Amino acid sequence: MSEFDYDLFVIGGGSGGVRAARVAAGEADAKVALAESSRYGGTCVIRGCVPKKLMVFASGYKCMFEDARAYGWEVDEGAFDWTKFHGRLSDELDRLEGVYKRLLDNSGVDRFDGRATIVDPHTVQLGNGVKKTAKHILVATGGRPILPPIKGAEHGLVSDDVFLLDKLPNSVLIVGGGYIGCEFAGIFNGLGVEVTQYLRGAQILNGFDEEARGLISEEMRQGGIDLHTGTNILEMEPRDGGTWVKSSNGDERVFDHVIFATGRAPNTEKMGLEDVGVELDDKGAIVVDGYSQTAVPSIYAIGDVTDRLQLTPVAIREGMAFVETVFKGNPTSPDHDLVPTAIFTQPEMGTIGLTEEEAAAQEPIEVYCTSFKAMQQAFAGRTERVMMKLLVSKETRKVLGCHIVAPQAGEMIQIAGIAVKMGATKEDFDRVCAVHPTMAEELVTMRSPTRET
Known part of the structure; x- marks a missing residue:
């Protein structure tokens, strides 16, 4: 019989913490508990990526109505009903939170709804005063937006x-x-x-x-x-x-x-971390090594609370790497290199690798860049421009960075990111036949560099 109540106690029910908990329980047969002080799903599902992207979708329909009329449709634009949209949004977030709870329950993870703090390297205390012991503790409490020091x-x-x-x-x-x-x-x-x-x-x-x-x-x-x-x-x-x-x-x-x-701050306040020997940086983020281990060997941390790359898929990968390292005997360091990213501005941006400024400071490069009006929007009489850009090493010919500003840039960079991550050269891109007519075909048809540095 184990000397601990659990093999793993996870503090934080966001994407990273939930993934680590359910995989450790379901695939590594560990006895796992998780405590969440707010809503399951964390920033991404409840206060970030998901509701934000749904709002991006909602905000794009005004232009769609205008474009539809240019394409011959008789469309009555009407008015946007925030109350109706917000009700549907709340229902969707409730549904997704339910999915997260069921994933934990179906994996055999014990859930504790409430705040948890750390008492010693193997003990956490719940909000009701009950203490639980664990061989390993994983902190995945994420971050929060903060107000600036401005009067009022x-x-x-x-x-x-x-x-x-x-x-x-x-x-x-x-x-x-x-x-x-x-x-x-x-x-x-x-x-x-x-x-x-x-x-x-x-x-x-x-x-x-x-x-x-x-x-x-x-x-x-x-x-x-x-x-x-x-x-x-x-x-x-x-x-x-x-x-x-x-x-x-x-x-x-x-x-x-x-x-x-x-700005955002990591959720590390009043958790007892420094009292047990966990090191925090000057921003309050938990300092970890390449395997997400803190200065206290039994305590690990993943996600935004470590302030490495504040992205949901990164937190999930860190959680998976933690399980591989601690519960599967396969030491795995999460890969933070060449992570594709989408920024859901309007227009949208997708990016991976070095910026032109970073690449030029590193080595001699060729810049391949084009900007144009996309067919769909141009036909509707809109003036917006898109941009496709590749940064290429003169020496190795590898694509060091890819930057796209265009509708659905996030979808494009996910695919282009595979090539860049694999170390594709400009000639590899050139060998790919264009898909016509698309915006993304420009990524494989730019033959001559725009400039060299």
């Missing part, structure tokens, strides 16, 4: 709050130029809300390819978003039924809502 910031919203709005606002101020801020700017703009966006930097989407983010910002402005770079909020307060904002560009305006997308 407590009167603003964060991304989690957007999914709880009881009605669609007439005007919003989005603060932040990262992918979350830009995605919500596009969503609200598409739903007919007057959108203003402030960011401190000179350009949106810091860290992404310069040419790609330049095109996205241009299209966002042309689409109706009032985008202000180099702009901060100085102070804000409730006023006239909304939120009054004084900004560094001299504007003073009242918005229905101010939404901050200015």
Whole structure:
């Protein structure tokens, strides 16, 4: 009989924690428990990827109606009903949370609905005071959006709050130029809300390819978003039924809502981690080695709480690697190299590998890039442009980066990502026959470099 109540106790019921728990229980025959203080599914299912993508879908129909008329359809656009959409959204999230619970139950995982903290390297304490012991503890508590240190910031919203709005606002101020801020700017703009966006930097989407983010910002402005770079909020307060904002560009305006997308923090506070010897970095993230092990040998951590790559599929892979390492005797380090990513801005972006700036700093490269009006939108009289870009090593001919700005760019980068991950060369791309007429055919038909560095 084991000296512990469980072989594994997982703290956090998001995508990474649930995957690790059910695989350890179902495939490794481990005795597993999991505690979740909020809703099962975590940020991705409840407060992130899933509801956000459904809102992206909803916000795109206005343009579809306009395009349909250009294609000969008699369409009555009507009006968007936030209450109806929000009700369906809530039902879908409830359904998905139920799926996560059943996956755990069917795998034999004991579920504890409530907060859990760490008492010692092998003991967790539940919110009701009950203590459980485990040979291994896995922390998968994720992260949360935070408010910036601005006077009156407590009167603003964060991304989690957007999914709880009881009605669609007439005007919003989005603060932040990262992918979350830009995605919500596009969503609200598409739903007919007057959108203003402030960011401190000179350009949106810091860290992404310069040419790609330049095109996205241009299209966002042309689409109706009032985008202000180099702009901060100085102070804000409730006023006239909304939120009054004084900004560094001299504007003073009242918005229905101010939404901050200015950063996230790992959920490590008051968990007892440092008391038992787990190391945290200066942002509060759990420090782990290549196998997701902390400074305490029995305690591991995966997902956003480690602040490595804050992506749901990455957290899931880290969870799988943890199970392989700890329960299957197959030491596996999660692969964080060349991870394809989609940013659901409008227009959408898909990316993998190095940016042009990073690649050029690393070695001599060839840049293959094209920008054009896509057939479907051009026929409808729209002016939006798309972009396809490959960065190629002069020495090895390997494709070092691929960047796509276009409708369905996320779908395209998933497929292109396979080739880049395999180490495909530009000549490998050239050997592939084009699928015509498509946007993605440009990835295999660009014969001459646009420029060399």
